Amino acid sequence: MRPLRFLVPGTTGRFRCGGLQVELQTARLTAALVPTEVVTYRQRQPDHPFLGDLLRHEPAPGSALWIVSWGFDVPKLLGQLRGRPVAYHAHSSGYGFELPPGVPVLAVSRNTLGYWGDRAPRNPLFLVPNALEPHWIDRGLERDIDVLVQARKTSAYVLETLVPALRRRGLRVYVQQGWVDDLVDLFNRSRVVLYDSADYWRGRGVSEGFGLPPLEAMACRCVVFSSLNHALADFLDPGRLGHQIGCGTLESDLERISAAALDPQAWRAEPQRLASLLEACGEPELLRRWAEALGLIDQHWDRLLGLSPGGSSGSGEPPLSSLPPWRLRWQQRMGRLQGWLSR
Template sequence: MRFLVPGTGDRFRCGGLSVELQSARLCEGLAPSVEVVTYRRREPGRAFLPDLLKQERSPGEALWLVSWGFHVPELLRQLRGRPVAYHAHSSGYGFDLPAGVPVLAVSRNTLGYWGDRAPRAPLQWVPNAIDPGFGGGTGERPIDVLVQARKSSAYVREQLLPALRQRGLQVELQQGWVDDLGDLFRSAKVVLYDSADHWRRAGVSEGFGLPPIEALACGCVVFSSFNHAL
């Protein structure tokens, strides 16, 4: 099994990358060989897609898994004639799949999208796993309300959070990437996750909604929007 990602460095950090890397780890006991392959940037210790396509004749023995929405059509063209499946996170990118390409959908929302768009493709619901690092949380929680800035609505950031601070609550607006998100969640009592405006602007769907589920696993009370997979 080969999980295709553009790269694993800071430039490509996002929830989708984390899910693919975790999926590769979880599959290591299910297949004789599992590897993460990059296709936009060469990285030490990792195979690079153009090199493998030159070295290995089609169809080959590996199952290739593509996932990066905007890159999927081009990757499928490059992998024509080889076993390939689409690990589908967000939906709404507008492309169609070649006949027979299996879809592994992380949510029922994405599964329904492809059930409508590719009704004769093999379809499977494969929800994301929660990393074992998310859990526990019996200690002190100094943060009353935690919000992740990147996907939150302007209403939450500009109106609700100032109002909560005026009431004397300890509010934290998390900016940028956090290496140990589980530790941050275990420090919070309440997590607000309002991503509807973000995904409406992006033009694609909330693929799975992993952060609010991770927050629940860490013992937080979660208030969430109900868009797409949520």
């Protein structure tokens, strides 16, 4: 298979976030399959090659498969990589751009897969969920935090209404802000974790790409109360795997969260369902999915570039494309009109 190059804007400072951690984790995993390197395109770093330098020194199309992922940067990156093997590692959806025909999509959730299945139905589509790293486990620590809230992405309802009300009930509520070096330890000290990202993503017009925090919390044996927006609905099953937050009334939330903090065992995810989910989201399963997808993507690009099994180049096969929605609507209206006229 082709070597992989994962494109990220940078790996330090303002680029440090959950999405970056996922890309770096994926690059680490795929290195077990094919030679893999992380390439930056905004921030020059001594430990990573820079996109501009590689494009200047390497003739197109080159031998590597480029993986782009950074939402708003995707259209520009695809333009710079035109004529080269490329795939889109799709996390959040809703950025509004269209993919060129033939560009494969590696979707991290069924929600994102369905989005591109609608917008790019003729592009090769693959499901490669984000993987849960092995260190997300129950360490058996004393749980001295009744309710944990991560401030980033959390709704004003949770921070300004629910948290004060829980504290008035005498619960030990900890609101975590900023970067934490050992979030596993923090989850292991918590009985209940609240995650409510619906307002955050609705305000930005894009989707929750995967929703790792609730999954990580459940792996650490926390009781999770979460919103069910976008990709969170992929794996959260209210009442069985997690519980809905903002469920009708404030009093409903207060009663259920208080009860879960008092008796976590009665509110935790069903053991068999959780075990199956964690196995499906484990790194071995993700690696298997990437191996299958990369093999098919290689074959796809060989066809587009006209490469024979021996590596010789010929005339490539054009990729399939789909009509834009306005043309489809026009054709359907014309079809109805013709049917009406032919009566």
